[in-house]
Amino acid sequence: MPRQTGRPPEFTAGSSRSPALKLVFSPRYAIDIGPHVFLTEKYHRIHDRMLATTHLVLDDVVVPETASWDQLALVHTDDYLDKVRALTLSFAEILELELPLTAPIVEGFRLMAGGTLTTARFSLADGIAVHVGGGFHHAFANHGEGFCLFNDVAVAIEVLRLEDAVSCVAVVDLDVHHGNGTAMIYGQDPAVFTCSIHEQHNYPVFKPRGSLDIGLPAGTDDTRYLEKLETALPSVMAHAPDLVFYLAGADPFEDDQLGNINLTKAGLRRRDRRVLGAVRDAGIPLVVVAAGGYARQLTDTVDIHVATIEEALAVEQ
Numbered sequence: 001m002p003r004q005t006g007r008p009p010e011f012t013a014g015s016s017r018s019p020a021l022k023l024v025f026s027p028r029y030a031i032d033i034g035p036h037v038f039l040t041e042k043y044h045r046i047h048d049r050m051l052a053t054t055h056l057v058l059d060d061v062v063v064p065e066t067a068s069w070d071q072l073a074l075v076h077t078d079d080y081l082d083k084v085r086a087l088t089l090s091f092a093e094i095l096e097l098e099l100p101l102t103a104p105i106v107e108g109f110r111l112m113a114g115g116t117l118t119t120a121r122f123s124l125a126d127g128i129a130v131h132v133g134g135g136f137h138h139a140f141a142n143h144g145e146g147f148c149l150f151n152d153v154a155v156a157i158e159v160l161r162l163e164d165a166v167s168c169v170a171v172v173d174l175d176v177h178h179g180n181g182t183a184m185i186y187g188q189d190p191a192v193f194t195c196s197i198h199e200q201h202n203y204p205v206f207k208p209r210g211s212l213d214i215g216l217p218a219g220t221d222d223t224r225y226l227e228k229l230e231t232a233l234p235s236v237m238a239h240a241p242d243l244v245f246y247l248a249g250a251d252p253f254e255d256d257q258l259g260n261i262n263l264t265k266a267g268l269r270r271r272d273r274r275v276l277g278a279v280r281d282a283g284i285p286l287v288v289v290a291a292g293g294y295a296r297q298l299t300d301t302v303d304i305h306v307a308t309i310e311e312a313l314a315v316e317q
């Protein structure tokens with residue numbers, strides 16, 4: 001079990017990096033959502049692999065605080081939260097969410113929303129931190145969809161802005177699916193730069209315009225993908241964010257069940273290295289969150305997320 005909980009001991013924006021990367025994780029992320037393409041067991045598999053194969057130890061793992069309903073309300077409408085809390089979403093709303101709605105599921109996703117906030121606090125203190133969870137970018141202010149109940153990244157941004165911990169933020173969303181919820185939430189907000197590189201003709205059909213959207217054709221390979229990423233990163237950095245969120249989705253993988261982008265594991269690792277290196281070179285704190293990943297073999301999804309964290313460890317050293 002992870003030992004540390006809550007906030008970093010020295011929560012000071014811009015302070016120097018700590019010697020060890022923090023992983024934010026809870027065993028309670030193994031949320032029972034029934035038979036589903038989204039296998040929540042990936043989270044503890046990633047956690048277990050990291051502890052077994054790297055120098056990370058239990059003391060490097062932080063258990064998050066659950067996001068409060070007030071924190072969630074900084075992003076989500078009262079009407080939506082009331083229905084989620086009372087488990088009274090309509091049948092149509094549950095179909096759109098593509099998750100069952102039970103009290104343990106609500107609590108699990110509320111905990112994961114807190115996890116992204118906890119990770120962001122460690123990032124501000126240490127320069128980089130990783131959430132073995134989060135990245136629920138299809139959640140809008142007034143509804144959830146596509147396995148996303150709460151928009152954890154937006155909640156973290158709003159809590160930190162309320163605390164004056166950040167002012168200008170960027171979201172680099174490299175999940176294979178467009179970050180529609182995040183784009184809609186920040187469509188009119190010049191302080192939050194949203195960049196999404198995704199498969200154009202895939203879910204979601206409605207893609208609200210983000211700050212920088214790059215829609216790729218099915219079959220895009222490593223070379224073409226990395227070329228597009230190179231064109232995007234300068235625009236993100238030009239926004240001069242004081243915090244960057246990186247949604248390191250594993251679903252642009254060539255054997256993913258919900259995507260048709262053909263990145264290899266080596267290509268995904270190069271993608272991660274490029275994002276991590278660019279943000280490090282700019283001296284900006286980075287929050288890494290897992291986001292999607294639905295490979296035919298769960299072990300492939302775990303491999304890809306683990307590789308992201310290995311690259312984060314390499315950057316941090």
Ligand SMILES: [Zn+2]
Nearest residue numbers: 175176177292
């Ligand atoms: Zn996805």
